Amino acid sequence: MKISEVAARSGLSIDTLRFYERIGLIDPPPRDAAGRRDYPEEVLTWIGFLDKLNATGMKQADRIRYAALRRQGEASYAERRRMLELHRDVVIARQAELEETRALMDRKVEMYRQLEAEAAMEVADV
Amino acid sequence: MKISEVAARSGLSIDTLRFYERIGLIDPPPRDAAGRRDYPEEVLTWIGFLDKLNATGMKQADRIRYAALRRQGEASYAERRRMLELHRDVVIARQAELEETRALMDRKVEMYRQLEAEAAMEVADV
DNA sequence: GTAGCGGCTGGAGTGCACTCCAGCTCAAGC
DNA sequence: GCTTGAGCTGGAGTGCACTCCAGCCGCTAC
CATH class of the missing domain: 1.20.5 (Single alpha-helices involved in coiled-coils or other helix-helix interfaces)
Incomplete structure (x- = not known):
């Protein structure tokens, strides 16, 4: 999935998607031949959950911490x-x-x- | 009531109280002989309500608008x-x-x- | 009478969570 | 083969809601 599609389907802006990647909220997706991000479908579920944490007032630092834990499996x-x-x-x-x-x-x-x-x-x- | 007492009883900081006055959220209180703010008791009720609006996500601009309407009686x-x-x-x-x-x-x-x-x-x- | 504290003002600074920008590459359509 | 458009990067800028600061005044207590 291209970044524009993720943006359209998640409600986040393209800039915010890249920003979330920078700060460790979203895993860096694989890139296509031209170096463009190619997201897996599952990223939408994850973004949906992040949104819920956000909407219920969880701070960025804590969301980042949760994302880091998630990466540890x-x-x-x-x-x-x-x-x-x-x-x-x-x-x-x-x-x-x-x-x-x-x-x-x-x-x-x-x-x-x-x-x-x-x-x-x-x-x-x- | 002195500003320090309002701060202690409302949970807002002294700076925030003066800031709220500047932006029109709190009416400018009368001053004592030395020019210091002397708040009426009722300000605490009002601040409590402002807090609730704040905690439920009302934006500053809307709270200011509500405060302005309130002043019109x-x-x-x-x-x-x-x-x-x-x-x-x-x-x-x-x-x-x-x-x-x-x-x-x-x-x-x-x-x-x-x-x-x-x-x-x-x-x-x- | 002077040290210290609380309050005053206008304006600058902060932290958070994005959001925008310049200048670049690459692929596709005409 | 060149224009158009999407995407890329690092870094600067934004908006909100405070928060802090320098430099001043005046009361109270020693």
């Missing part, structure tokens, strides 16, 4: 599991936070609705 | 409600995303657990 299963367990706790905490904020926004929306209704009545009073 | 009830409704949708979408990622991490953790057990058995086989 079997020897890092336990370590990778520990990282995911820790991150899962972070995600759970964020879920609680979001839920709380959602509830607060619901209350505020309701409050504004009331205040709008009252303001409308005051106008009618005049 | 009654005239902006409807607009503020609309902003919150829109942001609530964002929060709900993020909740779904987090839930999905949490489930994926659960599956991966379980997978690594299995792989670790298998690796241990292989060692025992030898």
Whole structure:
């Protein structure tokens, strides 16, 4: 797969793909005869997972660390599991936070609705 | 309340409090005889809400816009409600995303657990 | 009365995560 | 055979959200 196709299918830009390779988030893919990157299909799954870690607030340094562990294969299963367990706790905490904020926004929306209704009545009073 | 106290109680740094004032997130508080900021208690509630918006991914520009509307008082009830409704949708979408990622991490953790057990058995086989 | 601390200002600096650029090579289509 | 376009590299630039700094003032405690 050419880099432009990976970009189109993953949602990352071509520049970001090359950047991710530089910092060790994506394995350097084999090159074709002309020296161009030729990605395996699986890279899309990996990018999808990276995106999820990203979207849930995992820092670049930690994603790089996870990618490095992944490169070590079997020897890092336990370590990778520990990282995911820790991150899962972070995600759970964020879920609680979001839920709380959602509830607060619901209350505020309701409050504004009331205040709008009252303001409308005051106008009618005049 | 002095700026140091607001910082201690809000969790924001003194520099961030002054920065927020500069960009219009926090109203300029009255000054004491010596020209030092003297914040009202309510600023803590407001900062708490700003924090929630921040933690749920609202951009600075939008928080500034909300703060500006707030300064207009009654005239902006409807607009503020609309902003919150829109942001609530964002929060709900993020909740779904987090839930999905949490489930994926659960599956991966379980997978690594299995792989670790298998690796241990292989060692025992030898 | 002076040392030290907390606060003040405007502006410069930082860290993160990209994003863009100049100048190059290569392959394909007209 | 030459233009066009995709891809390449190393390095510079960007935008966001702070964070730090120099140099100043004024209160409090010794």
